Amino acid sequence: MFRAPHFITRHTRKKTLQLHTHVRLFTKFDSFGDSPIPASKQRFVPTSGTYPKGFLVGSTHVGIKPSSKSQPDLILVTSEKKYETFGAAVLTKNEFPAASVVVTRELVKKSGGRGLKGVVANSWCANLLTGKEGLEDSRTMSREAARLVHGKGGEPGEDAVMVMHTGIGGQRLPIDNIIRGLSTLHQNMGNSHDHWLQAARGICTTDTFPKLASRTFTLPSSPNTTFSIAGITKGAGMIHPNMATTLGIICTDAPVTPSALQQLLSTAADKSYNCISIEGDTSTNDMVAIIANGAATPSNSHPPIDFDSSSASQSEDFIAFQKMLIEFMADLAKLVVRDGEGATKFITICVRGAPTYAAGKHIASVIARSVLFKTGAYGRDPNPIGVLAALGYSLIDTEFAGQDIIKPELTSVGFVPIDGGEELLFVNKGRLVAVDEVRVKELMEGEDVEVVVDLRADRTEGKEEEAIYWTCDITHDFVTINGDFGK
Numbered sequence: 001m002f003r004a005p006h007f008i009t010r011h012t013r014k015k016t017l018q019l020h021t022h023v024r025l026f027t028k029f030d031s032f033g034d035s036p037i038p039a040s041k042q043r044f045v046p047t048s049g050t051y052p053k054g055f056l057v058g059s060t061h062v063g064i065k066p067s068s069k070s071q072p073d074l075i076l077v078t079s080e081k082k083y084e085t086f087g088a089a090v091l092t093k094n095e096f097p098a099a100s101v102v103v104t105r106e107l108v109k110k111s112g113g114r115g116l117k118g119v120v121a122n123s124w125c126a127n128l129l130t131g132k133e134g135l136e137d138s139r140t141m142s143r144e145a146a147r148l149v150h151g152k153g154g155e156p157g158e159d160a161v162m163v164m165h166t167g168i169g170g171q172r173l174p175i176d177n178i179i180r181g182l183s184t185l186h187q188n189m190g191n192s193h194d195h196w197l198q199a200a201r202g203i204c205t206t207d208t209f210p211k212l213a214s215r216t217f218t219l220p221s222s223p224n225t226t227f228s229i230a231g232i233t234k235g236a237g238m239i240h241p242n243m244a245t246t247l248g249i250i251c252t253d254a255p256v257t258p259s260a261l262q263q264l265l266s267t268a269a270d271k272s273y274n275c276i277s278i279e280g281d282t283s284t285n286d287m288v289a290i291i292a293n294g295a296a297t298p299s300n301s302h303p304p305i306d307f308d309s310s311s312a313s314q315s316e317d318f319i320a321f322q323k324m325l326i327e328f329m330a331d332l333a334k335l336v337v338r339d340g341e342g343a344t345k346f347i348t349i350c351v352r353g354a355p356t357y358a359a360g361k362h363i364a365s366v367i368a369r370s371v372l373f374k375t376g377a378y379g380r381d382p383n384p385i386g387v388l389a390a391l392g393y394s395l396i397d398t399e400f401a402g403q404d405i406i407k408p409e410l411t412s413v414g415f416v417p418i419d420g421g422e423e424l425l426f427v428n429k430g431r432l433v434a435v436d437e438v439r440v441k442e443l444m445e446g447e448d449v450e451v452v453v454d455l456r457a458d459r460t461e462g463k464e465e466e467a468i469y470w471t472c473d474i475t476h477d478f479v480t481i482n483g484d485f486g487k
Contacts, residue, residue, distance in 0.1 A: 035208070037208060037209045038208055038209070040447075041208055041209040041338070041339065042209070044209055044211075044335055044338060045197075045209050045210060045212070046193075046197075046212055046213070046214070047193075048193050049193050049196060049212065049213075049214035049230060050214050050215065050216050050228050050230075051191050051192075051193070051196060051214055051228060051230045051251075052227075052228040052229060052230055052251050052252050052253035052293075052295065052296070053191075053228065053253040053293075053295040053296055054079055054080045054082075054083045054253055054293045054295030054298075055077065055078065055079055055080070055191055055230075055251050055253075055291075055293070055295075056076075056077075056078055056079075056080060056149075056189040056190060056191060056195075057075070057076070057077050057189060057190065057191060057195040057196050057199045058075065058076050058185040058186065058188055058189035058190070058195065058199070059072035059074065059075040059076075059185065059195075059198045059199045059201070059202040060072055060073075060074055060181050060184055060185040060188075060202075061073055061074070061181075062074045062122075062174070062177040062178055062180070062181030063174060063177050064122055064123065064124040064125050064167070064173070064174060064177070064178075065123065065124040071201050071202065071204065072198055072199070072201055072202030073122055073123050073124050073202060074120075074121075074122050074178060074181050074182070074185060074202065075120070075121050075122075075185075075198075075199040075202035075203060076118065076119075076120045076121075076145055076149070076161075076182065076185055076186070076189065077118050077119050077121075077199060077232075077249050077251065077291075078117050078118025078119075078145075078149050078150075078161065078189075078291075079117050079118060079251070079291060079293040079295075080293070080295070081117075081149070081150050081159075083293035083294060083295050083298075084293070084294065085115070085116065085117050085118075085159075085291060085292065085293040085294075086113045086114060086115075086116060086256065086257065086258040086261050086291070086292050086293075087108070087111075087113055087116025087117070087118075087162065087258075087261070087289060087290065087291045087292075088108065088113050088116075088258065088261040088262040088264075088265045088266075088289070088290050089104055089105075089108050089162060089265070089287060089288065089289040089290075090265055090266055090269045090273075090287070090288050091104065091105055091286065091287050092284060092285065092286035092287065094284045094286070096128070096129070096284050097284055097285075098126050098127055098128040098165055098169075098284050098285040099127045099128070099130060099134040099135045099137065099138035099165065100127060100138050100163045100164050100165040100285060100287065101284070101285060101286075101287060102135060102138070103135065103138045103139055103142055103163050104142075104162045104163055104164070104287060104289070107142070107160050107162055108162075108262075111160060112258055113258030113259070113261060113262060114258055115159045115160055116159075116160055116161075116162060116289075116291065117146070117149065117150060117159045117160065117161060117291070118145070118149065118161045118162070118291060119161065119162045119163070119164060119249045119289050119291070120141055120142060120145035120161050120162075120163050120164075120182070121163070121164035121165070121166070121202070121203050121247065121249070122141075122164075122165055122166070122167070122173065122178065122203075123166050123167050123202060123203050123204060123205050123234075124166075124167040124168065124205065125165060125167045125168055125171055125172075125173050125174075126165050126166055126167045126168060126169045126171075126284070126285050127165040127171075127172065127173050128165075128169035128170065128284050128285065129169055129170050130170070130171070130172050133172060134172055134173070137172060137173045137175045138163050138165070138173075140175055140179070141163050141173065141175065141178055141179075142160065142161050142162070142163040144178075144179050144182055145161040145163075145182055146159055146160050146161045148182055148183065148186045149161065149186065162287075162289050164203070164247050164249075164285070164287055164289075165285055166203060166205055166234065166246075166247055166285050167205055169284070196212055196214070196230060196232065197210055197212055199232055199249075200212040200232040200233075200234075203232065203234040203247055204234055205234065206341055206481065207234055207235070207339055208339055209339060210232070211232060211233045211234060211235075211332065211335040211336065211339070212230070212231070212232050213230070213231055213328065213331050213332055213335070214228065214229065214230035214231070215228070215229055215230075215324075215328060216228050216229075217229065217254075217320075217321075217324050219254070219302075219305075219316075219317045219320055219321065220316040220317055220320055221302070221303075221315075221316065221317050222297075222302050225296060225297060225302060226296070227252065227253055227254040227296045228252065228253055228296065229250065229251070229252040229253075229254075229324070229325075229328055230250070230251055230252075231248060231249060231250035231251070231328065231329070231332050232248070232249050233246060233247060233248040233249075233288075233332045233333070233335065233336060234246055234247050234248075234336075235247070235278075235336040235339070246273070246286060246288075246336050247285070247286070247287055247288070248273065248287070248288035248289070248329070248332060249288075249289055249291075250265075250288070250289070250290040250291070250328075250329070250332075251290070251291050251292075251293075252290070252291075252292050252293075253292075253293055253294065253295040253296040254292060254294065254296060254305065254321065255292065255294030255296075255297060255300075255302055255303070255304035255305065256292040256294075256304055256305045256321070257304045257305065257306045257307065259306070259307045259309070260304070260305050260306050260307035260318060261290060261292055263307045264290075264305075264307075264318070264321060264322055264325055265288070265290045265325070267322060267326070268322065268325040268326045268328075268329045269288055269329065271326050271329075271330065271468075272326060272329035272330040272332070272333045273288055273329060273332075273333045275330075275333065275361065275364075275365075275468060275469045275470060276333045276334070276336060276337050276469070276470045276471065277337075277365065277368040277369055277469070277470075277471045278336075278337065278340040278341065278343070278471065278472055288329075305317045305318050305321055306318070333470065334346075334470055337470045337471060337472050338472075340471075340472035340478075341477070341478050341481045341482065342474075342475040342476070342477030342478035342479075342480070342481055343472035343473055343474075343475065343478070344378060344447070344472075344473055344475055345377050345378065345447060345448075345449055345472055345473040346447055346448050346449070346470070346472060347368075347374075347377060347448075347449045347450075347451065347470065347471045347472060347473065348448070348449070348450040348451070348468065348469075348470055349364045349367050349368055349450075349451050349453070349468070349469040349470070349471065350364070350416075350450065350451065350452045350453070350466055350467070350468055351363050351364045351367075351453045351455070351466065351467045351469075352452065352453070352454045352455065352456070352464065352466050353410075353454050353455035353456035353457075353464055354405060354455055354464065354467060355403070355405060355464070357465045357467055358400075359395075359400045359403075359405055359467075360455075360464075360465070360466070360467030361467040361469065362394065362395070362398065362400065363391060363394045363395070363405075363406075363453070363455075363467070364453075364467045364468070364469035365469055366390050366391075366393070366394035367387055367390045367391060367394070367451070367453070367469070368469045368470075368471035369390075369471075370386060370387075370389070370390040371474060372386040372389070372390075373386040373387055373390060374471065374472070374473050374474040375473070375474050377444070377449060377473040378473035378474060378475045380441070380444035380445060381444070382415055382426060382440060382443070382444060382449075382451075384413045384426035384427050384432070385432075387413050387427075387451060387453065388411070388413065388427060391406060391411070391453060392406065392408075394406075405455065406455060407455070408430035409429055409430045410429060410430070410455065410456050410457055411427065411429065411430055411453070411454065411455055411457065412425060412427055412428050412429060412453075412454045412457040413425075413426050413427040413451070413452070413453055413454075414426060414427075414451075414452045414454075415443055415449065415450065415451055415452070416450040416451075416452055417442075417443055417446075418446055418448040418449075418450070423452060424436075424439055424440065424443060428457065429457055
């Protein structure tokens with residue numbers, strides 16, 4: 001996510017002199033930005049889309065990225081002023097949050113989601129560890145975006161714009177450039193596929209391709225009304241969940257109340273962005289926001305999706321929207337993993353037979369962080385013993401310890417071919433089994449690998465919910481990108 005600049009400390013015989021002078025170093029970000037999309041990743045970039053009504057999207061280059069880069073570095077996504085719009089966000093739990101996280105958290109808390117009209121975001125500068133000045137820059141960026149789009153100042157009770165930063169830490173934003181750039185950007189906003197795709201490019205840092213998705217859907221109460229949802233996201237490194245991971249901006253033209261929107265987003269994040277890992281580091285800037293304006297039913301003919309906290313069950317529309325949002329956000333999150341820094345494998349980890357989803361998810365997350373397993377996958381070694389080792393220590397000193405969740409004599413590990421063929425079993429009830437080496441080679445040569453850990457191999461089909469996690473391998477290129485760029 002970021003690389004902080006260095007400060008120079010010089011020692012004399014009398015005292016230590018610290019010169020707080022910014023030194024422009026070559027960072028890993030300098031290797032990215034204008035490179036062509038790799039041939040293997042081009043299939044993940046859509047050439048068209050169906051975008052929600054009543055939204056405007058814009059992007060521009062204001063000089064946050066070096067002048068040698070032509071990609072945008074400032075974007076704005078907002079609902080049109082005429083629609084009553086609500087917003088929600090999930091934010092990093094890192095104890096060193098960037099200014100954008102602090103400011104957006106304030107806006108969400110004070111507004112309760114009402115009047116959150118959009119998101120302004122920049123790349124190449126994380127605005128992290130920049131003190132009170134950095135916080136004020138972030139607030140200024142939010143207020144100026146709100147003023148331009150809606151003619152208001154973004155104070156509580158008024159229309160407001162959430163803010164996101166991503167990039168290098170320890171540097172302040174060029175806020176004057178951003179203010180001037182917003183004026184230009186605002187005049188060229190639209191809702192075409194190119195507007196959305198350029199916005200996706202505008203939040204890229206070490207990404208090798210822009211990440212954009214869209215789809216249409218219906219709701220049980222209005223089967224003849226077509227709603228739309230679209231989202232952009234970014235991320236390739238410093239990825240491990242603890243709320244959401246990376247940045248994500250999602251818009252829908254379905255009507256949803258603020259309380260329902262926050263509940264829907266939080267639940268969906270837990271089963272999508274919170275289920276990915278690249279190297280196991282939770283960023284300081286992570287945030288996913290969603291905006292709903294109801295523009296698909298402007299006559300208010302469709303009641304908004306609502307959340308009843310006092311009820312054990314929710315409406316059919318709520319349930320249907322939740323299912324759709326989980327799937328949609330999972331698709332966005334998986335694009336992040338597919339673009340993992342230096343990655344050659346996309347790995348799905350499925351844990352079955354845990355007593356609760358939370359326990360299964362925790363086990364899957366530990367396996368997803370196993371360096372031995374991930375480097376083994378890069379070397380085309382399925383390494384089932386590495387999987388079992390990670391499984392064996394996964395519950396130590398956790399709330400799940402001492403519950404006999406893991407029983408070696410009942411545990412099996414297999415790999416599932418991407419073509420849907422028969423599962424290749426490596427461990428059956430705690431014992432290694434002979435495998436067809438030709439099938440193993442074929443299995444590990446592919447880009448996609450799926451690992452299935454079954455904690456109760458002797459059970460009949462039950463109602464346990466599978467826990468799914470997505471990760472990638474760790475390669476020589478990952479080390480080069482993160483360790484050798486300054487040499």
